Amino acid sequence: MRSAVVTDAGDRIRWAELPGRGPVRVYLHGLGASSAPYFAGVVAHPLLAGHRSLLMDLLGHGISDRPEGFAYTLEGHADAVAGALVAAGVEGAEVVAHSMGGSVAVVLAARHPRLVSRLVLVDANLDPMAPRSGAGGSSGIAAYPEEEFLAGGWREVRDRVGAHWWATMRLAGREAVHRSAVNLVEGTVPTVRELLLGLSIPRTFLLPEADGPLCGADGLVASGVDVVAVPDCGHNIMLDNPEAFVRATAAALMG
Template sequence: MRSAPVTPGGDLIRWVELPGAEPARVYVHGLGASSLPYFTGAALHPLLAGRRSLLVDLLGFGISDRPTDFDYSLEAHADALAAAIEAAGVERAQLVAHSMGGSVAIVLATRHPHLVRSLVLLDANLDAVAPGPQWMGSGRIAWYSEEEFLASGWAETERVVGPHWWSTMRLAGREALHRSSVQLCRGSEPMMRRQLLGLRIPRTFLYPADDGRLPGSAELAEAGVSVVAVPDSGHNIMLDNPDALARAVVAAES
């Protein structure tokens, strides 16, 4: 396990690194998750093994520190992740990023373009969402005020998300989970979709085929984003169909 301080107070982002050839790949988890359980299988897939791979936990999640004085905006997450990538001596990495991690990766590629050679986004959040009790993840968590979430929303969220997601969500800082949810629902400035459209690097967007046509897919394709509908998969594409993910990662580099 490796680590790097990423805030003025010295808070640490931690990651597990698999040695291999350059250029490196950086794997980034989604809300309430951790990269090691979600991405190890993908990083060791026969098509992807042998490359230097960093399985990074965002600040507030997994094995990384959980500061309570951090705002957990997408921009703050992106800058902290960029600091960790630079501390690792990585240049021009391929970012493979899921859900909220994909949103962070888009913002990072915009703000720190020298660090990113390509993006592979797994069902990433591209637009703002109005919080509400009808959602299961960030939208439901952001529906609480921070005080409500700390008092009772944390326990209620455990009942809603189920044991699989909770197995990693329970590792998150409570303030980190709530503030990240609020900021994810609010989105970035400019919005993640607009930033993705404007990037001039190889970009791939994977989403579950069973979800139907991806909103805005024609505009993404026109801007050069490779949009891939993944069969036999839900939101956790890296777990449900690792073969499809591996093929997309390789194709993004060709």
């Protein structure tokens, strides 16, 4: 385990690090998750192994600190990751990022371009969305006022998301989960999609084949983003079909 101070208050991001050759690969998890449980199995696969790899937990999540005063915006998450990468001596990283982590990765690449050389986005959030009471995921969490979520709304979320997601969500700070969800559904200005379109580095977007055509895929492809549908999986592609995930990710990283 490694760590770096990333806020003026002394809060630390932590990550599990595997030694190896460059370029460095950085793995970022989604809302309420943690990178090691989601990525360790695929990182060890022969097609991906051998690179220096940082399985990094965003502030408020997993083994990283959970500051109650942090805003947990996408920009704040991205800047914190940037601070950790600088402390780790990393430039030009290949970033593989799932869901909300994909949104953070796009913002990271836009705000700190020397730190990122390539993106593999795993069913990432690209567009703002409306909060929806009772829904699963970030839109349902964002529908709660923060005080209501902290006072007990989190228990309703726990019961909705199920034991698998809750296994890592329970490790996250409750302020972190709520504020991250609110900021994720609000998005950024320009939007994450617009930021992604404006990047000049190699970019790949993986999505579950069963979800059908990706919204706005034509625009992404026209800007140079490779859009790859992965069979036999849901949102957690690396867990649902690790072999297909590894093949698609390895191809993206070698392309």
